[in-house]
Amino acid sequence: MEQFLQATIIGVSLGTQYALLALGFTLIFGILGVVNFSHGGFYMLGGYVAYACVAHAGLPYPLAVLVAILATGALGWVFELLLIERLVDDHLATLMLTLGLYLVMSTAMLEIFGPLSMDFRFPVTGALRAGPIYAPLENLVVLGVCLIAILGLWLILFRTDLGRALRALADDRSVAMAQGLRPKILFPAAFALATGLAGLTGALVTPILSLSPGVADPVLATSFLTVILGGLGSLGGAALAAFIVGIVEAYSSVYFGGSIGALVLFVLVLLLLVFRPQGLLGREIRGA
Amino acid sequence: MKMHTTTLMAALAVALGATAAHAQSCEIKVGAMGPMSGGAAQWGLAMSGAAELAAAEVNAVGGIEIGGKKCKVVIVPYDSKYTADGAAAGANAFASQDIHVIVGPVGSPEATGIKPVAARNQQLAWNAAYAKNALEPKFPLMFHIAPAPAVWADPMIKQVLKTFPMKSVALVAPNDQAGTDIVAVDAEKYRANGIQTTEEYYQRGTTNFAPIVTRLLAAKPDVIDTASSPPGDAGVIVKQLRLAGFAGPIGRLGGPGTEEIIRVAGGIDVLKDFFWYETVATGDPKVQEIDALYRKFLGKDPVGGTALWGNLPAARMTMKAIAAAGTAEDAVKIAEAMRKLPVEDPNMGKGYWTGGKQYGIAQELHFPFGVGIIKDGKNLGVTRMEAHPD
Amino acid sequence: MTLIPKSRFLGGAEIAAVLVFVAAFAVPAITKSVLIYSILNQALVGVVAAQSVWIMLRMNLLSFASPAFMAIGGYTVAIAGQYEITDVFAMTAAAFLVPALVAIPLGALVLRLRGTYFVLVTFVLSQIMQLLLFETPGLTGGSNGISGIPPATIFGTELATNRQVVLFACGIALFATIITACLTRFFRQHFAAIEENEILAESLGLVVWRYKALGFVVAAGIAGLAGYSLVTMLLTAHPSSFDSGTAVDFIAYSIIGGRSSILGPIVGTALMVYATNLFGTHGQYAQGLYGVLILVVVLALRGGIVGTVSTLLRKARGA
Numbered sequence: 001m002e003q004f005l006q007a008t009i010i011g012v013s014l015g016t017q018y019a020l021l022a023l024g025f026t027l028i029f030g031i032l033g034v035v036n037f038s039h040g041g042f043y044m045l046g047g048y049v050a051y052a053c054v055a056h057a058g059l060p061y062p063l064a065v066l067v068a069i070l071a072t073g074a075l076g077w078v079f080e081l082l083l084i085e086r087l088v089d090d091h092l093a094t095l096m097l098t099l100g101l102y103l104v105m106s107t108a109m110l111e112i113f114g115p116l117s118m119d120f121r122f123p124v125t126g127a128l129r130a131g132p133i134y135a136p137l138e139n140l141v142v143l144g145v146c147l148i149a150i151l152g153l154w155l156i157l158f159r160t161d162l163g164r165a166l167r168a169l170a171d172d173r174s175v176a177m178a179q180g181l182r183p184k185i186l187f188p189a190a191f192a193l194a195t196g197l198a199g200l201t202g203a204l205v206t207p208i209l210s211l212s213p214g215v216a217d218p219v220l221a222t223s224f225l226t227v228i229l230g231g232l233g234s235l236g237g238a239a240l241a242a243f244i245v246g247i248v249e250a251y252s253s254v255y256f257g258g259s260i261g262a263l264v265l266f267v268l269v270l271l272l273l274v275f276r277p278q279g280l281l282g283r284e285i286r287g288a
Numbered sequence: 289m290k291m292h293t294t295t296l297m298a299a300l301a302v303a304l305g306a307t308a309a310h311a312q313s314c315e316i317k318v319g320a321m322g323p324m325s326g327g328a329a330q331w332g333l334a335m336s337g338a339a340e341l342a343a344a345e346v347n348a349v350g351g352i353e354i355g356g357k358k359c360k361v362v363i364v365p366y367d368s369k370y371t372a373d374g375a376a377a378g379a380n381a382f383a384s385q386d387i388h389v390i391v392g393p394v395g396s397p398e399a400t401g402i403k404p405v406a407a408r409n410q411q412l413a414w415n416a417a418y419a420k421n422a423l424e425p426k427f428p429l430m431f432h433i434a435p436a437p438a439v440w441a442d443p444m445i446k447q448v449l450k451t452f453p454m455k456s457v458a459l460v461a462p463n464d465q466a467g468t469d470i471v472a473v474d475a476e477k478y479r480a481n482g483i484q485t486t487e488e489y490y491q492r493g494t495t496n497f498a499p500i501v502t503r504l505l506a507a508k509p510d511v512i513d514t515a516s517s518p519p520g521d522a523g524v525i526v527k528q529l530r531l532a533g534f535a536g537p538i539g540r541l542g543g544p545g546t547e548e549i550i551r552v553a554g555g556i557d558v559l560k561d562f563f564w565y566e567t568v569a570t571g572d573p574k575v576q577e578i579d580a581l582y583r584k585f586l587g588k589d590p591v592g593g594t595a596l597w598g599n600l601p602a603a604r605m606t607m608k609a610i611a612a613a614g615t616a617e618d619a620v621k622i623a624e625a626m627r628k629l630p631v632e633d634p635n636m637g638k639g640y641w642t643g644g645k646q647y648g649i650a651q652e653l654h655f656p657f658g659v660g661i662i663k664d665g666k667n668l669g670v671t672r673m674e675a676h677p678d
Numbered sequence: 679m680t681l682i683p684k685s686r687f688l689g690g691a692e693i694a695a696v697l698v699f700v701a702a703f704a705v706p707a708i709t710k711s712v713l714i715y716s717i718l719n720q721a722l723v724g725v726v727a728a729q730s731v732w733i734m735l736r737m738n739l740l741s742f743a744s745p746a747f748m749a750i751g752g753y754t755v756a757i758a759g760q761y762e763i764t765d766v767f768a769m770t771a772a773a774f775l776v777p778a779l780v781a782i783p784l785g786a787l788v789l790r791l792r793g794t795y796f797v798l799v800t801f802v803l804s805q806i807m808q809l810l811l812f813e814t815p816g817l818t819g820g821s822n823g824i825s826g827i828p829p830a831t832i833f834g835t836e837l838a839t840n841r842q843v844v845l846f847a848c849g850i851a852l853f854a855t856i857i858t859a860c861l862t863r864f865f866r867q868h869f870a871a872i873e874e875n876e877i878l879a880e881s882l883g884l885v886v887w888r889y890k891a892l893g894f895v896v897a898a899g900i901a902g903l904a905g906y907s908l909v910t911m912l913l914t915a916h917p918s919s920f921d922s923g924t925a926v927d928f929i930a931y932s933i934i935g936g937r938s939s940i941l942g943p944i945v946g947t948a949l950m951v952y953a954t955n956l957f958g959t960h961g962q963y964a965q966g967l968y969g970v971l972i973l974v975v976v977l978a979l980r981g982g983i984v985g986t987v988s989t990l991l992r993k994a995r996g997a
Contacts, residue, residue: 003502003506006502007499007502010498010499010502013498014496014498029794033794035794035797035798083973083977086977087976087977091793091794092735092738092740092793093976095740095794095797096933096972096976097972097973097976097977099926099929099969099972100968100969100970100971100972100973100976101969101973102969103926103965103966103968103969103970103972104966104969104970104973105969106965107962107963107965107966107969108966110325110326110962111962115325115326115327115328115329115330116327116330116519116520116548117519117520117523117548117551117552118551119551119552121554125554127531127533129533132533134531134532134533136531209495209496209524210495210520210521210523210524210552212327212520213326213327214327214520215495217493217923218493218494218495219495221493221801221802221805224798224801224802225802227798228795228798228799228802232794232795232798249499250498250499251499253490253499253500253503254499254502254503254506255503257488257489257503258463258488258489258490258491258494258500259463259489259490259491259809259812259813260813261491261499262491262494262809263806263809263810263813266802266805266806266809269802270787270799270802270806273787273791273799274787277790277791277795325962325963326962329962367957370918371918371919371921372823372912372914372916372918372919373720373908373911373912373919376911376912377716377720377955380712380713380715380716380719380840381712381713381716381955383712383713383840384711384712384713384714384715384716385713396822397916397918400822400823400825400914400916401912401914401916403825403826404825404826404912404913404914405912405913408838408839408840409712409840419822420822421822421825424826426826463812463821464812464821464917464918465821465822465823465916465917467821468820468821468822469821469822491809492808
């Protein structure tokens with residue numbers, strides 16, 4: 001029973017982290033139609049920027065996280081504006097562009113920081129304990145920040161003009177443009193929002209786990225899996241799927257062990273796709 | 289313009305130097321192979337660093353005599369990227385440069401990849417892999433730089449038991465070749481010492497080990513051993529184990545990387561009680577001298593930490609074997625000469641050729657090694673453990 | 679792009695591609711350099727894998743599944759080798775057919791998904807393959823792989839030396855190119871229609887799923903051949919050779935070389951394999967170079983190297 005409770009606690013904290021990542025990824029796809037191969041790269045960049053602020057500039061951690069969000073958001077904005085914008089209708093081309101960006105980013109981080117893990121610690125230590133069951137305080141802090149971020153994202157998208165504009169562009173771009181919405185400003189904003197979220201997650205989670213150039217790849221794989229499950233383009237689906245992935249990963253790893261656990265997750269996702277190709281809450285994919 | 293005597297002397301010196309360089313016109317090329325980019329780069333750099341130091345030592349006394357001429361040893365590095373194809377491509381690249389002796393490669397996939405290709409090219413190589421098949425009788429030109437747990441796990445466990453008594457241990461490692469081969473042997477040696485074992489594997493690419501930690505703790509082990517998990521992963525495992533309330537000792541019957549583990553875990557006080565295997569007796573001042581030697585002969589700071597020290601005896605013996613065989617091209621002759629060399633190193637001390645029992649071919653160097661202990665958050669140092677025959 | 683096919687079976691590019699590999703057979707006769715053999719062998723393996731990616735790109739589908747099908751082909755040969763079955767013709771057929779057969783049910787699942795979904799799912803397939811390799815040690819040797827595979831034999835003679843292995847790789851590459859050329863040339867219009875606008879094509883009566891399935895299955899078979907070539911070069915079938923990250927390399931070769939012509943993957947592979955070997959001990963920069971080149975090609979050199987060159991030639995001719 002204790003194992004079950006512990007696994008649940010772990011699953012929920014995994015779920016919130018995955019949710020932030022999946023939301024950013026699906027936001028870019030839903031609004032721009034771009035599959036962002038550099039998503040893991042922005043997570044890693046967020047971690048490194050926060051680390052550099054703390055270790056080299058001596059900034060306090062919360063400020064470092066803020067700088068990380070701004071840095072990753074800014075890079076995303078610039079990248080979208082200068083590069084993706086030219087080819088935004090060609091989905092394969094934009095995918096390749098983000099892939100190219102990721103390769104360049106990860107080589108740059110490797111060059112600057114080296115291949116080994118950094119000494120990057122989360123400022124809050126310790127855990128809440130009830131017998132053998134524990135909830136690390138750092139996870140609770142991250143849980144809190146993630147929930148606030150998700151709430152903030154929801155507010156932006158559903159309660160502001162910017163958000164309404166983004167959603168309109170996602171629904172039908174030509175009509176939205178006919179209505180006067182300018183994608184030249186809105187697309188970079190959407191991209192920046194998503195990469196900023198990835199950077200936030202990186203700045204928060206890498207001190208809890210580890211920070212090295214190798215952390216980007218698993219993040220991408222998890223984001224892919226989560227949005228496939230949730231349905232590309234659906235924010236609700238992404239959030240729901242993130243929690244499902246987190247909880248399934250926690251339970252299957254605890255009860256079946258590390259290798260089988262991963263297989264269980266993949267098999268579940270594949271099975272779902274057989275019966276429901278658009279994912280849990282996905283819409284029918286737009287045609288070419 | 290008057291010609292100063294100093295200018296004249298300088299010109300003379302340059303002329304003499306040039307003729308001297310011309311006189312030593314032969315070169316022996318030796319390959320150094322390992323991962324030199326990416327996460328395992330320090331191991332590859334440690335391999336080439338050791339080869340370069342051994343070469344510099346030999347060149348300082350004029351080089352190796354081949355066919356009556358003193359030849360300078362040049363080390364040619366190759367990045368095998370920790371993959372089988374990388375190592376195979378490296379062996380072929382070396383063959384095209386007429387290089388028949390290779391110091392390296394480092395990891396299990398690399399050892400697997402190089403063996404058939406080096407055999408085809410008739411090249412001698414030294415691998416540092418922990419794989420079950422690091423040596424095979426059908427590859428007589430393959431040598432092993434340091435032994436796998438089969439040789440040192442048992443004496444190490446007995447030594448650790450003096451500080452950390454235990455009745456049960458849970459081993460954890462990734463499910464790749466380096467992980468599974470090591471854990472199997474470690475578990476066997478623990479059991480031989482009357483300790484109960486459980487084995488857990490995790491998927492390569494796992495970043496959050498909290499579920500694995502929960503599973504490890506379910507068996508309520510006295511000790512948890514991270515075996516050959518990469519240091520980045522091991523650091524997170526240690527961190528999350530302590531957070532979960534595990535107060536017992538954590539061990540590492542596996543590879544190097546303790547500094548990185550301490551960094552990732554968040555400090556030596558988090559590790560609290562920790563024991564680890566060092567390929568060399570790092571506490572021994574004669575061994576520590578190697579860094580000074582590196583600076584003296586190569587004029588730069590050493591890379592690769594203790595792995596550099598561990599690779600050095602093999603590199604030095606390679607130079608001796610080439611000298612004894614009188615050739616740098618005939619790998620079979622060099623191998624014959626190598627097998628006859630006593631296992632002795634000026635910094636490491638005396639060792640043995642091992643491997644006969646485990647692989648069926650005794651071409652593995654076993655020097656004194658180290659067992660490191662951290663108790664109550666204090667580094668008690670590395671105990672020197674003497675080598676023993678198979 | 680003209681819609682009137684000059685020949686149903688072989689166009690200029692296809693003939694050129696086939697000739698490249700026929701010419702490659704001459705290399706071992708011209709030189710004895712083991713380095714050239716090594717680079718050539720790597721390129722010959724890579725080009726077949728790049729062709730597998732390219733076939734799907736003809737329909738505007740990006741597949742990350744090439745390492746998975748390469749693994750199936752490679753391990754099939756390795757396992758057969760343990761039973762002393764090494765005949766080159768039998769193994770070529772097996773290396774093509776086994777992955778192709780596996781691709782049929784997988785394709786039925788995966789091809790229902792359009793565009794970007796397809797990409798993500800094929801990515802996941804490669805990860806699943808790695809897991810399967812580790813979890814089936816009895817069959818695949820698990821994390822150790824299968825080492826010491828007996829060399830391929832042709833009419834009873836072993837192909838054991840470096841030279842012979844290069845010739846073998848030339849043969850596999852030639853065979854793969856012929857299959858790829860015939861497929862993409864014969865169905866050029868159908869693939870092109872799907873690439874342009876899948877829904878429109880379907881509404882005009884094209885039974886889209888048939889061609890997608892055909893492409894996916896043949897691409898899987900081609901990837902299997904690449905796996906056979908790789909495993910023969912190494913004499914080992916090891917999980918690290920089929921890591922999901924290698925898919926990025928093959929995709930890069932195809933895109934940088936040029937999507938629109940069969941010469942694209944050939945040029946891309948030759949260039950990138952050579953460049954990677956040049957990097958030597960600074961291998962980490964190779965990935966960065968791929969990234970920069972991908973950005974340049976996608977932004978400026980539409981059509982990749984081959985596409986750009988042919989556009990320039992056309993302009994020069996005043997067409």
